[in-house]
Amino acid sequence: MTSGRDIPEEYLAGYATILADVRTTGRRPGREALDARRALGEKAAEAGYGLRGLVGAHLAATRTALGGRTATHHVLAAVESAVDAFAEGYERAQRLAVRQEEAARREFIDDLLLGRSDLGRLSERAARFGLHLAHAHAVAVARGPECYEDTGAAVRQVELALTARFGDRTVLLATKDGRLICVAPGTDDEVLSCFAQHAYAAFGGRGAVAVGRPHPGAGGVVTSYEEALGALGIADQLGLPGPVLRAADLLVFPVLTRDRAAMADLVLSVLGPLRAGRGGAEPLLETLDAYFGSGCVAAEAARRLNLSVRALTYRLERIHRLTGTDPGDPVQRYTLQTAVIGARLLGWPAHAL
Structure with missing residues (x-):
């Protein structure tokens, strides 16, 4: 686990200035200063630094900035230890939740695409992931030179890109058979286009992405998925240029x-x-x-x-x-x-x- 001492100084840039301003003026940090902290927080998360180490680094910087009085020093040291322990428990629970979520999502995708569960049960489980199976959905399948893994950098890169652009819009990402799958509302082609762009870029512009047509219902998701797989197969047989293949353009084959x-x-x-x-x-x-x-x-x-x-x-x-x-x-x-x-x-x- 990365400790506060291992966090690069760049993620603390401007923090000491905020503390100095607060001590001088007594006012809370302004919007511009907080926006800068949020930007650094996102950058640190993308770089893979843990919450515990980042909080510890800021607490240590706070103790250094205030310094001087022994009582203040001891109180801040105690706060640093307590928050560090709290953050450790938080991260432990978060890792477990992530693993459970990944397992549930992978199981749901397998059952959905293989038809291994009744429609009512599938619909209930789909709601957990924000999908309404009564509506039309389309599926995109990305294939890279290497397998996509649930916790791999390529999957995280695609997920971050979609979240940054579309926020909480209904999108389900999952891996299956080493491919990355995206299920999105059939009326939201922009999501699938963005997915295709970033999934292709995640492996340095190698591989291919196929997009199935929108279809309603749970069976429609399966149909769209099979169309996307079929498009990849046709591309292999005919040597069709990528990087994005649309089943709607290949219906004749x-x-x-x-x-x-x-x-x-x-x-x-x-x-x-x-x-x-x-x-x-x-x-x-x-x-x-x-x-x-x-x-x-x-x-x-x-x-x-x-x-x-x-x-x-x-x-x-x-x-x-x-x-x-x-x-x-x-x-x-x-x-x-x-x-x-x-x-x-x-x-x-x-x-x-």
């Missing part, structure tokens, strides 16, 4: 794979002939992927593939000859692009269909 047999037939029928190309189908499939991903702009697609425009044009012509479908033709392009998306979703040609 689940539709495409709903009839797997039909999609597999389309992929093999349209793209199967690419296997006859030099190096197999994968290089030509990558070419189509880059071409469609760049909005069918040859120069941009060539840059993404580290090719010359001439080499890219040659590949597109070879694809036309092999498949009989012209990537540059607006009508034929749709069939070809749909087949490319299907190939990525089904893992072809690495996996046989």
Whole structure:
């Protein structure tokens, strides 16, 4: 535990001046001085210093500032010891409460997302966390290069950012399977956008965040959560750029794979002939992927593939000859692009269909 003597001087800046002013004028500290103390208190909390050590440091500074008279010195020493003990008990209870709250929140999230409790019981428990399951909610899921942990710095960073901006607005943060989950009212997209921004930044701009659509009821939370997970999976399969993915923008992809047999037939029928190309189908499939991903702009697609425009044009012509479908033709392009998306979703040609 950090003692008062271990607290850096920067967190006591201006305190001695306040005491000197009080001794001189007899008036309480003004608003500006107290605002400065609050700002330093927030800074100390963000730096991880405990309440007990901070209070002890201020009491010690008070004793030093008043000094001189023995009686005053002894009284302040006794106050310092008593407040230190009080703060120790406070922190002990606070740590226990935090652990209990984290366990309850994690259990609630698991039961909510896995449907392991009846609706009435879920609604009662949801009220404890400020959620009204009769309303619509949306879920955002953040995935980082490392696991999010309940007491980790990344989670604290996101929680502090949301609290600072939205105060007591209804937001539930929890970790599940190493991901960070945010449940917010479906009408409050600003909260989820802020969550996405800070969750992505918490790991230095690595990872991804997916946001599900708003849905009503307890089942709606599950649906939104599954949509967010699905968006992350689609992004992995298709190499979609992040950092924020919205399920509402990706609705076409689940539709495409709903009839797997039909999609597999389309992929093999349209793209199967690419296997006859030099190096197999994968290089030509990558070419189509880059071409469609760049909005069918040859120069941009060539840059993404580290090719010359001439080499890219040659590949597109070879694809036309092999498949009989012209990537540059607006009508034929749709069939070809749909087949490319299907190939990525089904893992072809690495996996046989």
